[in-house]
Amino acid sequence: AQKITQTQPGMFVQEKEAVTLDCTYDTSDPSYGLFWYKQPSSGEMIFLIYQGSYDQQNATEGRYSLNFQKARKSANLVISASQLGDSAMYFCAMRETSFFFSGGYNKLIFGAGTRLAVHP
Amino acid sequence: DVKVTQSSRYLVKRTGEKVFLECVQDMDHENMFWYRQDPGLGLRLIYFSYDVKMKEKGDIPEGYSVSREKKERFSLILESASTNQTSMYLCASSTGTGSNEQFFGPGTRLTVL
Numbered sequence: 001a002q003k004i005t006q007t008q009p010g011m012f013v014q015e016k017e018a019v020t021l022d023c024t025y026d027t028s029d030p031s032y033g034l035f036w037y038k039q040p041s042s043g044e045m046i047f048l049i050y051q052g053s054y055d056q057q058n059a060t061e062g063r064y065s066l067n068f069q070k071a072r073k074s075a076n077l078v079i080s081a082s083q084l085g086d087s088a089m090y091f092c093a094m095r096e097t098s099f100f101f102s103g104g105y106n107k108l109i110f111g112a113g114t115r116l117a118v119h120p
Numbered sequence: 121d122v123k124v125t126q127s128s129r130y131l132v133k134r135t136g137e138k139v140f141l142e143c144v145q146d147m148d149h150e151n152m153f154w155y156r157q158d159p160g161l162g163l164r165l166i167y168f169s170y171d172v173k174m175k176e177k178g179d180i181p182e183g184y185s186v187s188r189e190k191k192e193r194f195s196l197i198l199e200s201a202s203t204n205q206t207s208m209y210l211c212a213s214s215t216g217t218g219s220n221e222q223f224f225g226p227g228t229r230l231t232v233l
Contacts, residue, residue: 009160033220045210045224091162095220106220107153107178110163 002027002096006111013082013118020067021077021114023092033095034075035108036066040088048090051075082118089113123147124225126211132231139198141228143211149223150216152194154178154186157208157227169194170216201232 003026013019025034036048051059051066059066067076079086093108127142143152151170155163155178165178167186175186183205187195194213198205208229212222 004162006162035221037224043208043227043229045212045222047221047223050221093163106151106214106216107165107168108163108220108222109165110155112160112162 002029002032002094002109004092004094004109004111006092006114008114009112010115010117013079013116015084015118015120016081018078018080019082019116021079021090021092021116023075023077023111025073025075025092025094027073027094027096029097031097034066034068035093035095036064036075036077037091037093038086038088039091039113040085045091049077079116084118084120087116087118089115124211124213124223126209126225126228128228129226130229130231132233133198133201134233135202137198137201137232139201139230139232141196141198141209141211141230143194143196143213143225144192145194145213145223146192147213147215147223148191149213150191151214151220151222152188153212153214153222154184154194154196155210155212156180156205157210163210166196201230203232206230206232 005024032053034051038046049061063080065078092111124145153168154166169188185197211225214222
C-alpha cells in the first residue's frame with residue numbers, strides 16, 4: 001500500500017536560516033506525484049510545490065525547493081531564508097491513481113505533518 | 121481566483137443529530153474530496169467523488185455518507201453524530217488532468233457534544 005512518512009513532529013529554525021522538512025514515501029507505481037502543503041494556524045491548506053516522478057529536475061517555487069531522491073524514495077522540502085510567516089504545519093502528500101473500466105481518478109495520501117516554528 | 125467554500129467554519133452539534141457539511145467549488149473541477157484532520161494523524165480521506173452522482177469510499181467512511189447532485193457541490197453527511205466525529209473537516213477539489221493539485225476550503229471545525 002502507498003504510504004507517506006514524516007518523521008519530524010516538530011522543527012525549530014532561526015529566522016533567515018534554511019530548514020529541511022523530511023518526507024519519505026512508499027509506492028510500487030512508476031508514475032506518481034508528490035506535493036507539499038502549508039497549513040497556517042488559520043486552518044487553510046496552501047499548495048506549495050509539486051514534483052512528478054518523471055521530472056528530471058527538482059521542483060522549485062521561490063524560497064521552496066523539493067529535494068527529490070527517487071532511489072531513496074524521499075521528497076524533502078527545503079525552505080530557504082525562513083521568515084516568521086513560515087511558522088505553520090507542513091504536509092507531504094502523494095498522488096495515488098486508480099483505474100476503472102471507463103477511466104481513472106486520483107487521490108492524495110497525506111503524511112502526519114511537521115509543525116515548523118520560526119524564531120526571531 | 122479559484123475558490124472552495126464550506127458552509128460553516130465552526131459547528132456545534134449534539135450526539136445523535138444529523139449533520140450536513142456543504143462544500144462548493146467554482147472551478148468546474150471533476151473531483152471533490154472530504155477529509156478529516158486530527159492531531160498527529162494528518163488528513164484522512166473520508167469519501168471522494170470523481171463525477172456527478174459518483175462516489176467512492178476513502179480510508180475512513182464509517183459513520184459518513186456523501187451526496188453529489190451537482191458538479192460544483194459535494195455534501196458530507198453524518199447520519200447520527202457521535203463524539204468521536206469531533207474533528208476538523210476539510211473539503212477539496214481537483215481537475216482530472218495535470219498534477220491533480222487539490223484546492224482546499226477553509227475547513228469546518230465540528231464539535232459533537
